[in-house]
Amino acid sequence: MSEEDRGLRTRLVDVGVELVDREGAAALSLREIARQAGVSHGAPRRYFPTHLSLLSAIARRGFDQLAGQAGAAIGDGRREPREQLMALGRVYLEFARTNRGMFELMFRHDLLESNQLGLRETSLPLFEVLVGLVRRVRPEAEAGVVAGALWANLHGIAQLWEWGSLPLATGTEDVEPLLRAAMDAHLGAA
Template structure:
């Protein structure tokens, strides 16, 4: 006999299973049929919550962004009493650490479907929240009189380009030795140079 769920709980179960499946086997492995099998429900049941695979991917991407937000938020809180430069560096390392430890989920949230706005309010909110940590730390630089000749937007673009670049180079096997720790060390080196530039401005 198949499992029984309340209306809302099946959606949550499917999303949990979706995150696990993407983590295990990648984005291409995700399917409504496979999630139905894992949840122990009929193959038609997921369609009550997700009309197509894109809707499912957006739901899983929202979960991915929530985890990303939690990872960055934890570091933001830990660095609340540190200098702004330390906060920027630690956030950069945390950014790359998340990518290294969650490669398939990271690729999903930064894929076209993970970046598509206006289709899923939950995804839009999760994406927006995860993107607030780095600019907030960079704004603190100005408050501490650092890099004031550069706008916060420009600082954000520069810092984001560097840490996202390191993350993608690692995921594509172009830096590091395939181990998450090597990605973190690469991020530490890059962010050390970044904060040195900010300090010298």
């Protein structure tokens, strides 16, 4: 692939990231991405054989961003695993709040199922970090199952918070008590 081709491929993904940030995942049509990138509507097909492959490249950027933020929050491992899990949970909930469209795109079943561009290989390492931390807090438990339940709980909090359901039901504008309750429910009381 020539430098020019790599540049256009990157530009298409950049435009997709900007578009999803600005307008949400539903705005990510091949035609709209091409229009905003200033290329013909058929140009994306030269670099991405399917719509799913372009969406996967965009979602991959989201996973990379989330992984970077999670790594920074967890730090070098000097803190207790439970503190690291709380930091990871905060990053996850904040990412969902501030990157709504990207968050929705990243967890689309069709993208993860198709595994275009190795998307699962981008997303699964973050889950493995969660599993490893759960294992350190609850060595007697089946860490993958507990981590999966905790992740589902965090994802549910993120989604219900965005919809406004949790603030309405709980009467609080602070997500931190919900995060602590989720951790306590899956890891035992602190």
